[in-house]
Amino acid sequence: MQFAFLLEQVVNGLVLGGYYLLIALGLSLIFSVGGVVNLAHGAFFALGAYVSVEITKYLGFGSAVVLSPIAVAMLGILFERYILRRFYTADPILSLLVTFGLAMVAEQAIRIIWGAPPISAAIPPALRGSVFLGDFLFSRYRLLILAVVIGVLVAVWLLLHKTSFGRVVRAGIQRPDMVAALGIRLQPYMTAIVMLGVGMAALAGAFFAPITIVQPAMGADIITVAFVVVVIGGLGSFWGVVIAALLVGVVRGITIHFEPAAGEASMYVLMFVVLLVRPRGLLGERIEKFE
Amino acid sequence: MTSYSRRTLLKTGAALAGASALGFPAIVRAQATRIKIGHLVPLTGFLGAIGSYAQLGVKLAAEEINQSGGILGKQIDLISEDSVNPATASTKAQRMIEQDGAVVLLGEISSASSLTIMQVAERNKKVFFSTGARSDALRGKNCNRYSFHCDIPNTVMVNAVGTALNQKGMVKGKKFFTLTADYIFGHDLLKAAKTFFDANGATLAGDELIATDVTDFSPYLLKVRQAKPDVVCCNLAGNQVTNLVKQYAEFGFPYPLVGFNLNTGDAWAAGEGNLSGTWPTVWYHTLDNPASKAFVAAFTQKYGKPPENHAWIEYVTLKLLAQAINEIKSTESDALIAHFEKQTEFDIMKARKGYFRSWDHQLVQEAYPFTVKPKAEMKDKWDMLALGDAVPVAAEPLEKIYPTKTQNPCEMKA
Numbered sequence: 001m002q003f004a005f006l007l008e009q010v011v012n013g014l015v016l017g018g019y020y021l022l023i024a025l026g027l028s029l030i031f032s033v034g035g036v037v038n039l040a041h042g043a044f045f046a047l048g049a050y051v052s053v054e055i056t057k058y059l060g061f062g063s064a065v066v067l068s069p070i071a072v073a074m075l076g077i078l079f080e081r082y083i084l085r086r087f088y089t090a091d092p093i094l095s096l097l098v099t100f101g102l103a104m105v106a107e108q109a110i111r112i113i114w115g116a117p118p119i120s121a122a123i124p125p126a127l128r129g130s131v132f133l134g135d136f137l138f139s140r141y142r143l144l145i146l147a148v149v150i151g152v153l154v155a156v157w158l159l160l161h162k163t164s165f166g167r168v169v170r171a172g173i174q175r176p177d178m179v180a181a182l183g184i185r186l187q188p189y190m191t192a193i194v195m196l197g198v199g200m201a202a203l204a205g206a207f208f209a210p211i212t213i214v215q216p217a218m219g220a221d222i223i224t225v226a227f228v229v230v231v232i233g234g235l236g237s238f239w240g241v242v243i244a245a246l247l248v249g250v251v252r253g254i255t256i257h258f259e260p261a262a263g264e265a266s267m268y269v270l271m272f273v274v275l276l277v278r279p280r281g282l283l284g285e286r287i288e289k290f291e
Numbered sequence: 292m293t294s295y296s297r298r299t300l301l302k303t304g305a306a307l308a309g310a311s312a313l314g315f316p317a318i319v320r321a322q323a324t325r326i327k328i329g330h331l332v333p334l335t336g337f338l339g340a341i342g343s344y345a346q347l348g349v350k351l352a353a354e355e356i357n358q359s360g361g362i363l364g365k366q367i368d369l370i371s372e373d374s375v376n377p378a379t380a381s382t383k384a385q386r387m388i389e390q391d392g393a394v395v396l397l398g399e400i401s402s403a404s405s406l407t408i409m410q411v412a413e414r415n416k417k418v419f420f421s422t423g424a425r426s427d428a429l430r431g432k433n434c435n436r437y438s439f440h441c442d443i444p445n446t447v448m449v450n451a452v453g454t455a456l457n458q459k460g461m462v463k464g465k466k467f468f469t470l471t472a473d474y475i476f477g478h479d480l481l482k483a484a485k486t487f488f489d490a491n492g493a494t495l496a497g498d499e500l501i502a503t504d505v506t507d508f509s510p511y512l513l514k515v516r517q518a519k520p521d522v523v524c525c526n527l528a529g530n531q532v533t534n535l536v537k538q539y540a541e542f543g544f545p546y547p548l549v550g551f552n553l554n555t556g557d558a559w560a561a562g563e564g565n566l567s568g569t570w571p572t573v574w575y576h577t578l579d580n581p582a583s584k585a586f587v588a589a590f591t592q593k594y595g596k597p598p599e600n601h602a603w604i605e606y607v608t609l610k611l612l613a614q615a616i617n618e619i620k621s622t623e624s625d626a627l628i629a630h631f632e633k634q635t636e637f638d639i640m641k642a643r644k645g646y647f648r649s650w651d652h653q654l655v656q657e658a659y660p661f662t663v664k665p666k667a668e669m670k671d672k673w674d675m676l677a678l679g680d681a682v683p684v685a686a687e688p689l690e691k692i693y694p695t696k697t698q699n700p701c702e703m704k705a
Binding site: 005008009012013015016115116117118119120121122123125128129130137139141142210211212213214215217221252253256257260261263264 | 334335336339340341343344473499500501502504505506507509510511513514516517530533534537538540541542543544556559560561562563564565599672
């Protein structure tokens with residue numbers, strides 16, 4: 001019986017990991033290609049949540065989870081074109097500062113537009129409740145999220161590994177100089193990567209608005225976890241981030257099962273251990289420009 | 292290209308991400324005039340949402356007082372800041388007294404931060420009105436002569452909800468599972484809850500202590516299901532209440548969810564159809580009395596939404612403080628303490644007046660259990676709560692729901 005409960009926590013952790021993954025994958029892609037740690041990534045997550053709550057009022061939840069990430073991805077174009085682009089070759093500390101500043105500006109902007117108190121959001125009644133699969137209990141809504149995450153993951157993997165777009169991006173991660181020498185401008189690719197990255201963060205925001213509190217600082221709360229996942233997974237590695245996100249979710253679930261007080265600390269301990277054994281992260285590639 | 296090692300980048304990034312997790316500062320100051328009053332309330336973190344209501348309430352009170360001539364003929368200069376966490380709260384309180392020249396302090400929602408400000412108040416011999424902190428320990432073993440407590444304490448919340456649950460036959464012989472905030476407030480509330488369960492024939496099937504930064508409750512909800520309780524009871528605070536309520540509705544468990552602590556702001560944020568069960572409250576904007584109606588009208592006109600209970604407590608506290616200073620014509624701590632220890636009664640926008648009990652300095656007042664209105668009966672999205680009868684009933688003394696002198700270990704040093 002004890003084992004079944006534990007397994008239930010493991011599976012639940014996998015689902016939670018899927019949620020971290022949506023945010024961390026974009027963060028990792030933007031860093032891998034552009035060399036910029038986007039500390040404003042959480043702000044796009046928060047915007048995704050707020051915009052989806054607004055759209056839900058008029059067009060319903062289904063439209064909201066589609067339109068909100070698209071709207072935020074459009075914002076991502078401006079973000080890349082007018083801010084990020086200036087910092088790809090600059091001292092990394094500058095891009096850290098500018099994205100950190102932007103995160104603050106975004107949070108205060110949300111306070112001004114929507115107010116400091118949290119806004120309410122709820123799951124559509126049809127998606128409420130839990131389902132039993134054998135002996136396991138799942139929230140119906142989280143199963144839906146899991147399905148969406150898997151869909152997004154497959155799409156991103158295909159995009160990166162089976163298209164000419166993906167080949168350029170992967171080459172750009174390793175040898176931007178060679179890509180340039182072949183006469184390919186990386187900038188439009190970077191715009192697309194930023195759109196994809198912040199769009200995924202917004203998608204996570206849209207799906208999590210109904211089950212977590214929607215308030216201005218929600219972005220700042222999530223960026224730390226996403227960052228830990230990226231560090232554990234290793235830079236430049238698609239599967240590294242996937243494994244790390246799932247691992248963080250599972251380790252948290254198991255820790256809460258045995259030692260609840262250590263639940264939130266567990267991911268930092270995991271990061272510590274992984275970095276001790278593999279300083280580059282689980283599947284981190286050796287990237288010349290960062291060595 | 293400048294070469295920076297990835298390690299440096301990661302370290303800096305982690306430091307910045309860590310800093311951002313601490314919360315961005317949100318500082319609001321009123322215009323500088325004469326009498327300075329320090330106000331601290333969490334504007335970030337898990338209590339930030341309800342803290343923002345508190346700030347609106349205290350600002351409205353300051354404006355109204357200034358418009359009607361101020362205190363002792365001087366305008367109030369309200370210095371209102373984010374208290375952030377217990378350590379920062381204490382530093383800021385000290386600075387407000389020492390450098391800004393605040394004559395009195397008020398505010399706070401977090402019991403942990405309130406405790407550190409109480410110590411600053413005592414050290415500097417300045418009066419502090421702890422407006423929104425609910426831990427019994429603050430009025431009990433940690434009490435001091437300079438600190439007054441305005442919100443209902445944990446014991447009263449447990450008694451208010453417990454009375455309502457008892458009437459519904461949801462206590463005797465029932466198994467409770469509690470989810471408790473892992474800091475002074477939660478520990479204190481769990482203690483009060485256990486006392487209540489023991490006295491009323493209920494058992495505690497399980498308890499989970501939950502760190503205040505938890506946002507995903509799914510692993511805990513799985514543990515709730517393993518325990519198969521009769522009733523699940525929320526002893527959390529702030530954003531965590533909203534998160535739990537939302538996720539509890541998501542999983543759709545058959546066990547009723549009740550709670551011993553809730554602020555209206557958390558209920559409003561929960562979302563349609565998510566909140567159910569029986570909870571306590573200290574005040575609600577639909578209370579039918581003239582003072583309350585006037586306040587709700589003024590607040591709604593200014594901010595475009597009705598006041599939350601923390602807006603109410605801050606407003607009432609600053610108003611009664613101004614009234615007291617005008618009556619005794621002094622801002623001296625000793626004079627203020629002597630005045631409030633006379634147990635003068637104040638209109639606090641409820642059916643019965645309240646007063647600060649002389650020996651433990653807590654505002655003795657009515658409390659209300661509530662259930663959630665069916666959607667068809669709500670006049671607007673703020674009209675969510677169906678208030679039960681005030682406790683204690685009109686025939687009984689207010690102190691009936693408060694801990695007695697033998698139960699409350701408060702000894703004030705002169």
